[in-house]
Amino acid sequence: MKKIALAAALLCSAGSTLAQEVINPSWYIAPTVVGIKPDHDFGVGDKDWGGGLKFGKPVTPLWDIQIGATEARADNNLTKYRQTVVGVDALLMLSRKQIRPFLLVGVGGERDRATRPGFKASGWSPYYTAGLGVQASLNDRWSVQLDGRAMKSNLNDDDKFGFSKALTKYVSFSLIYAFNPPPAPPAPAPVIEPTPVAEAPAPAPEPAPAPPPPPARFEKVTLSATELFAFDSATLSMPQPKLDDIAAALQADPSISDVDIVGYTDRLGSTKYNQKLSQRRADAVREYLVGKGIDAKRLQAHGKGETNPVVTDCKQKKRSELIECLAPNRRVEVEQITVERRVQ
Template identity: 55%
Template sequence: MLKSKKIALAALALCASFSALAADEAINPSWYVQPSVSAFKPDGDFGVDKHGFGAGLKFGKAVSDNWDVQMGTTYARSRDNGERYQQNTFGVDGLYLFSRSAFRPFVLVGAGMEHDKANLNTLGQLSKNSPFLSAGLGFQASLNDQWAMQADLRDVHGFIRGNEFATSKSNNYYLTVGLNYAFSKPATRPVPVAPVVAPQPVAEVAPPPPAPVAPPPPPPARFEKVTMSATELFDFGSDKLHAGQPKLDDMAKFLNENASVEHVVVTGYADRLGSSKSNHALSLRRAEAVKAYLVGKGVAASRINTAGKGEEQPVVKCDNKKQKRAELIKCLEPNRRVEIEQITVERRVN
């Protein structure tokens, strides 16, 4: 049990070390298959104290942003001084992954049935089916869109039923390395495309009569979506507007001069650095800051709605893993933006 406690403490340390690595990247919902090989350290109570080897086959699937479920079977055996011990397991594991990036550390818990079989010089041949619980830690590392490596260290703690063996429990340790093959590739996120506003048709004007006529009224102002970089509005990670915002001043003037414009939507976006929850909250606070500025310039608050979409709809991805943090922040700059929909500030042309 002391070794089991050490694994649990190591799992907690792994949680603290890698919690900052969590990234809100898309998961692949496809089932995957995992063939594996193992180094096997059997419990000395079974009369065999020599390391052995094993193999396994499992099927797995990502069921949420942080959880994978894997199920399957393993086989391992060890020989020592003419005695032999082997174990078959069939069970289900739950993997809590701290990240969906290329490197994904995890802790695992599992349960199932084990078949222990021993051929001992003193007791002869013994065999028993028993339930087990397991715990461990490991990581997955992506090789491409469909292949990933998985390695883990786990303790399989069996509850031996009956009195065939000289013990009522087993603590066997497995160091396992496998390859995960996903049956389909992950879906590609579509890159948002700004809507194209068709030019308004120019009405044909009949030839003027001999008498002078009044000129036609100016065409109404067109409305589009305006995108402003968060860099020109805020400091990195901040929701406090910079002093002096001429573009927002122009928008406020336009709205005050066109009271018929309603349902203006101000949407904030963030990059993928940090947690999804904090990015969503920051993007919403930035949208609220822009709304407050326009309201402070005389625009009625009831005409403006706000939304925060966090890391959704990125303009760029920046997948170069060799980039330094400062370079990554610069590369992701287009994703940090504020969009004001259905408004464009332009002069009327007679």
């Protein structure tokens, strides 16, 4: 249990580096079958079984919570043992894909009951637990879960049982049903087409000074992150024809300078993580253009995290509705890189 707890602590401290992937925020129900091996001090050393019911919900891209209760038994020729467990588990999800391994920690209360000829004892005690498991999706609403854990308790009625601490081992299998389907993936951000430059007016018939050249303007090219990167990656996918076009335009006109490459995210997820991810992706685009022969002094890369959102009036309390409303800003799932270049 100490090794499992240490692994969980290390993964929590590195949580900002784990993939923040699309999750279904719906509550789910999970009927459960359990196998139990009670502490041998209760007088029953055989393995037996039980069942229970859990309710769970993804609360962040890294964490699920599960609340529930189980009832299990273990009997031999002389002793009958029953254990009722009510508690809450926190699942550290190591992936949000079809196969999802996880570590778990939990707390709660257990009721132990043991009877044999001339002896009867029962009582509630607090416990803490740690373990590991895996979930696997069957479709968009059905999944299965398999986990194993060790549960340590301090018996409040140790005078009755004759000992003060108990270690119970569990293996559980659950069938998970999500109450709501997952949200639809956001549409790619639209590409802003450049506006044609107006032609200079024809000169007057009478001699007159030549009209001044049209003022310089800036063309903003917006690129969808889904066209540039794999999810939660700052490594460019290949090929990149749109970045090649931008490189060709910069090579054709050396007067274009002070090109800003800006990465944005939305407000979902950690502000620190979003800031770093937006900067790494902006840097990746800059390095690609430098690799195409563009002078690095002409390019500036900036990560602005969750600033400058496209939509700002999303106040839904239900997470699935909030995710849908923030789709234009969702840089955890779909980020944009904005490249500004000067056009004469």
